[in-house]
Amino acid sequence: MDLFVGTGGEITTLYSEVLDLAALGALSIQRASHIEPDEAGQWWADIVDGPRLGPFERRSDALAAEVAWLTEHRLPPLR
Structure with missing residues:
Protein backbone atom coordinates (compact mmCIF):
# COMPACT_ATOMS: atom_id res chain seq x y z
CA MET A 1 0.00 0.00 0.00
CA ASP A 2 1.45 3.33 -1.08
CA LEU A 3 0.65 6.48 0.89
CA PHE A 4 1.41 9.84 -0.72
CA VAL A 5 1.79 12.68 1.78
CA GLY A 6 1.38 16.19 0.43
CA THR A 7 3.18 19.28 1.71
CA GLY A 8 0.07 20.21 3.72
CA GLY A 9 -0.05 16.79 5.38
CA GLU A 10 -2.90 15.39 3.27
CA ILE A 11 -2.58 11.71 2.39
CA THR A 12 -3.69 10.17 -0.89
CA THR A 13 -3.90 6.41 -1.42
CA LEU A 14 -5.96 3.70 -3.03
CA TYR A 15 -8.26 2.46 -0.29
CA SER A 16 -7.25 -0.79 1.33
CA GLU A 17 -7.81 -2.31 4.75
CA VAL A 18 -4.11 -3.09 5.14
CA LEU A 19 -3.80 -0.06 7.45
CA ASP A 20 -6.34 1.57 9.72
CA LEU A 21 -6.56 4.80 7.73
CA ALA A 22 -8.86 6.40 10.32
CA ALA A 23 -5.89 6.39 12.71
CA LEU A 24 -4.24 8.95 10.41
CA GLY A 25 -7.07 11.48 10.68
CA ALA A 26 -10.41 12.34 9.13
CA LEU A 27 -11.17 10.39 5.97
CA SER A 28 -12.56 11.53 2.64
CA ILE A 29 -13.28 8.42 0.58
CA GLN A 30 -14.41 8.70 -3.05
CA ARG A 31 -15.33 5.89 -5.43
CA ALA A 32 -12.84 5.74 -8.30
CA SER A 33 -14.28 2.83 -10.27
CA HIS A 34 -16.73 -0.03 -10.54
CA ILE A 35 -15.85 -3.64 -11.34
CA GLU A 36 -18.80 -5.41 -12.96
CA PRO A 37 -19.45 -8.41 -15.19
CA ASP A 38 -21.30 -8.07 -18.47
CA GLU A 39 -24.02 -10.37 -19.79
CA ALA A 40 -21.35 -12.63 -21.34
CA GLY A 41 -19.55 -13.11 -18.01
CA GLN A 42 -16.61 -10.87 -18.94
CA TRP A 43 -15.35 -8.41 -16.33
Whole structure:
Protein backbone atom coordinates (compact mmCIF):
# COMPACT_ATOMS: atom_id res chain seq x y z
CA MET A 1 0.00 0.00 0.00
CA ASP A 2 1.45 3.33 -1.08
CA LEU A 3 0.65 6.48 0.89
CA PHE A 4 1.41 9.84 -0.72
CA VAL A 5 1.79 12.68 1.78
CA GLY A 6 1.38 16.19 0.43
CA THR A 7 3.18 19.28 1.71
CA GLY A 8 0.07 20.21 3.72
CA GLY A 9 -0.05 16.79 5.38
CA GLU A 10 -2.90 15.39 3.27
CA ILE A 11 -2.58 11.71 2.39
CA THR A 12 -3.69 10.17 -0.89
CA THR A 13 -3.90 6.41 -1.42
CA LEU A 14 -5.96 3.70 -3.03
CA TYR A 15 -8.26 2.46 -0.29
CA SER A 16 -7.25 -0.79 1.33
CA GLU A 17 -7.81 -2.31 4.75
CA VAL A 18 -4.11 -3.09 5.14
CA LEU A 19 -3.80 -0.06 7.45
CA ASP A 20 -6.34 1.57 9.72
CA LEU A 21 -6.56 4.80 7.73
CA ALA A 22 -8.86 6.40 10.32
CA ALA A 23 -5.89 6.39 12.71
CA LEU A 24 -4.24 8.95 10.41
CA GLY A 25 -7.07 11.48 10.68
CA ALA A 26 -10.41 12.34 9.13
CA LEU A 27 -11.17 10.39 5.97
CA SER A 28 -12.56 11.53 2.64
CA ILE A 29 -13.28 8.42 0.58
CA GLN A 30 -14.41 8.70 -3.05
CA ARG A 31 -15.33 5.89 -5.43
CA ALA A 32 -12.84 5.74 -8.30
CA SER A 33 -14.28 2.83 -10.27
CA HIS A 34 -16.73 -0.03 -10.54
CA ILE A 35 -15.85 -3.64 -11.34
CA GLU A 36 -18.80 -5.41 -12.96
CA PRO A 37 -19.45 -8.41 -15.19
CA ASP A 38 -21.30 -8.07 -18.47
CA GLU A 39 -24.02 -10.37 -19.79
CA ALA A 40 -21.35 -12.63 -21.34
CA GLY A 41 -19.55 -13.11 -18.01
CA GLN A 42 -16.61 -10.87 -18.94
CA TRP A 43 -15.35 -8.41 -16.33
CA TRP A 44 -14.94 -4.67 -16.83
CA ALA A 45 -13.28 -1.94 -14.76
CA ASP A 46 -15.27 1.24 -15.31
CA ILE A 47 -13.15 4.16 -14.07
CA VAL A 48 -15.08 7.22 -12.84
CA ASP A 49 -14.22 10.10 -15.23
CA GLY A 50 -11.90 7.74 -17.10
CA PRO A 51 -11.85 4.77 -19.45
CA ARG A 52 -13.67 1.47 -19.33
CA LEU A 53 -11.03 -1.26 -19.13
CA GLY A 54 -11.64 -4.76 -20.39
CA PRO A 55 -13.01 -7.17 -21.07
CA PHE A 56 -11.27 -9.60 -18.71
CA GLU A 57 -12.04 -13.25 -18.20
CA ARG A 58 -11.40 -13.05 -14.45
CA ARG A 59 -12.50 -10.47 -11.91
CA SER A 60 -9.01 -10.49 -10.42
CA ASP A 61 -7.61 -9.34 -13.79
CA ALA A 62 -10.08 -6.45 -13.89
CA LEU A 63 -9.10 -5.50 -10.34
CA ALA A 64 -5.40 -5.56 -11.24
CA ALA A 65 -6.01 -3.37 -14.31
CA GLU A 66 -8.06 -0.97 -12.18
CA VAL A 67 -5.27 -0.60 -9.60
CA ALA A 68 -2.62 -0.16 -12.31
CA TRP A 69 -4.62 2.54 -14.11
CA LEU A 70 -5.50 4.42 -10.94
CA THR A 71 -1.92 4.25 -9.67
CA GLU A 72 -0.58 5.67 -12.93
CA HIS A 73 -3.24 8.32 -13.53
CA ARG A 74 -4.70 9.36 -10.18
CA LEU A 75 -1.92 9.10 -7.63
CA PRO A 76 0.97 11.55 -7.35
CA PRO A 77 4.12 10.45 -9.22
CA LEU A 78 6.86 8.76 -7.21
CA ARG A 79 9.96 10.89 -7.05
